[in-house]
Amino acid sequence: MLFVEPVFLFVFLPLVMLAERISRxxxxxxxxxxxxxxxxxxxxxxxxxxxxxxxxxxxxxxxxxxxxxxxxxxxxxxxxxxxxxxxxxxxxxxxxxxxxxxxxxxxxxxxxxxxxxxxxxxxxxxxxxxxxxxxxxxxxxxxxxxxxxxxxxxxxxxxxxxxxxxxxxxxxxxxxxxxSRNLVRYDLAIPYILIGLGKKLLIADPLGVFLAQQQLVMSIGETTPLLSILTILAYGLQLYFDFSAYGDLALGLGFALGIRLPINFDSPYKSVNIAEFWRKWHITLGRFLRDYLYIPLGGSRGSLKRTLLNLITVMLLGGLWHGAAWGYVLWGALHGFALTLYQLYKHFIRNLIHKHIKFTNKPLWLTQTSNGLSNVLTVSFVFLAWVPFYTEGVSDALMIWSSIFSYDGNVIVNANALYELYGIEIGELLLNITLGFTLVFFTPTSHELVSYSVRQWKSMEGSFFYSVLRHPLMLAIYTPIVMIAGKSLIVGPVAAFLYFQF
Known part of the structure; x- marks a missing residue:
């Protein structure tokens, strides 16, 4: 049963919410x-x-x-x-x-x-x-x-x-x-659930339609440079929105029952280094690996060499946790290598720069430029590293990587060839990719949007309208709202969340 399936939205969830009220x-x-x-x-x-x-x-x-x-x-x-x-x-x-x-x-x-x-x-x-x-x-x-x-x-x-x-x-x-003292927070639950449904059904799943076509092409051992580039962009965005959608829905459903779950996703593609990315992506997995593997191994308490070895070990095992395939191991190894490079950079180069170059008042433009370039570098690595995570096999990953670096011709010619060879139209895909990047980098996060809605809600506190809206009987209205919104978003077959396979 999926959070975005009609049987969940229209049968299971309403019955659970009703049972929660009756059992008080x-x-x-x-x-x-x-x-x-x-x-x-x-x-x-x-x-x-x-x-x-x-x-x-x-x-x-x-x-x-x-x-x-x-x-x-x-x-x-x-x-x-x-x-x-x-x-x-x-x-x-x-x-x-x-x-x-x-x-x-x-x-x-x-x-x-x-x-x-x-x-x-x-x-x-x-x-x-x-x-x-x-x-x-x-x-x-x-x-x-x-x-x-x-x-x-x-x-x-x-x-x-x-x-x-x-x-x-x-x-x-x-x-x-x-x-029966749980504080049900519909003001948090409803926006989180609606945002999660939108991410999953309007952004992640349409990108998945293209990726299903790409997998058919790759199954015969073929690809093109443009197809490989679009695959990398589409999968990086699909995984981002699919995973964050599940996180939003989990938070919303938890609040609907008065149980606060930990945030698991916090805009990781805005990170300016790979260590920050791992503090924001699958936060609870990172916490588990840190508290129950990295620190028991010695963490960063020993020599720099031992710290780097611990990092690589943890990331290799973290990659293998995601799936039984060498592609996941390679993905973990790449992130382990990136984290070691970052630690070396912090230990040697950055300390050296700070020692010899002093800014009394660091210009704002310099900070923004540095952060922008660091973000581009981090996200570029993350998207390229998703390739073996997506293919699950090393040979297919190598095929995609080698393909993107052999690009020639212009976009229109390559797009026409993509349609003639495989019947793939990229117009709608490019719109979805553009929308995805716009939402990732230029709009507030789910947590910021929900916080804003809560502030607006609290600004009405004390009014008659506020008293009516927070009355328990309003559950009879809120539930159909979520159901109708879900029904309007479900326009085709519902795809399972990507993290179900892990």
Whole structure:
């Protein structure tokens, strides 16, 4: 079930919102059951069989967390550490079997594979539960009641594609929900949901139509320079808007239930260096890799050589987390290499420049020019690095890269050849790409737009109009508004979110 499907917008979501209102002040068990049941139904719409796998993983992780907490409190550190290792290895082994076993069998020359279907969201809920187990071991959190833990993992707005939520992020809001004290924020929920729907259905999916045509061309081992350039631009924008749309929808749905999820996306294409890009792209994955891999490896506490090695290791594993293909590994390696270059630049060149060149009052034009050039360089690298992420294979990535550097002729001639050879018309595509870049670089972010709408809403506080609009009965009007807006946006088949495949 997708957030942008009619069955979700017109059936599932209204029923959940109605149940949330009806269950107010009915007791902790009923409220927790609502969250757990909605998550189960949401996941079961994809597969009942793999729902059982998810539930088994939840029960096992909850049970072992209780044992770890007991041993830590009693001072049995070695026993707790052993249980922690068992839990982490068990979670990662489950992920490895379903996601990587066939990949490694093929890579090492085995002729037969298991052809296992990748369980939906296994990458996300595995990391989420590993983080929970580690936090319990570190005594940063205490194991909650089973139903609260289940509602934490099965909370449907973040269940299948993130953000990767730490228990401490939502523990208080889940407790408030159980006690019917959750503050539902329709003023935040509705704009986030509408913006997310618009990004997904009006920008990301139309770009995906062209990319489906391009994949058919690439499947026969062909491409053209113009086709390769358009592919790089279209995929970079499609992934941006598709991923940010899911993040907006997750935030909006969370606010609709009174549970604040962490922001997972913050205009990363406006970054002026690769380190800033990774602070703004898939923020919760970056946090997980930092807190549970990079820092335990030593982080930046050791020598510069060890810091760079840690960076490359983390990015390689981060690339592999996205998928069982060498293209993802190459993508991670490229970003690891870029981060090491940036660290070397900071350590040597920038410090040298600042040491010998002093600006008492740095001119504004110089700062703007420097930031502009840095942004162009960063975004150009990111878009080129998306190629192996898109192709998933190294040979296809090399074909696209080599193609773009062999460009000759003019755009019109190459566009005509593209249509004659493959039947691809680029007029509408160019409009979508132009629109995408305009929205990325010259318009406010989703968070800025929502903040503006909230300020306007609060400016009406105290008025009769404000009292009417925030009355719980207005849910009967708000829900149809979201449904009608969603229906008007859904003009064709709905594509799955790209991060569903990870």
């Amino acid at each position: 002040n009915t007791g902790v068990t009923t409220r927790s059951t609502l969250l757990v049941t909605s998550g189960i139904l949401f996941y079961a719409a994809w597969s009942w069989k793999y729902l059982c796998l998810l539930l088994i993983a939840i029960v096992c992780n909850f049970g072992i967390s209780k044992l770890i907490h007991h041993d830590v409190v009693k001072g049995n550190v070695n026993q707790a550490k052993l249980l922690l290792c068992v839990a982490v290895v068990g979670n990662l082994s489950l992920l490895a079997i379903f996601k990587y076993l066939d990949f490694f069998l093929i890579s090492f020359g085995f002729n037969s594979t298991l052809n296992l279907i990748l369980p939906l969201a296994i990458s996300f809920y595995t990391f989420q539960q590993v983080a929970y187990i580690v936090d319990v071991y570190r005594q940063e959190i205490k194991p909650p009641a089973l139903m609260k833990y289940c509602s934490f993992i099965l909370f449907f707005p973040q269940l299948v594609a993130g953000p990767i939520v730490n228990f401490k992020d939502v523990s208080r809001d889940l407790s408030q929900f159980e006690k």
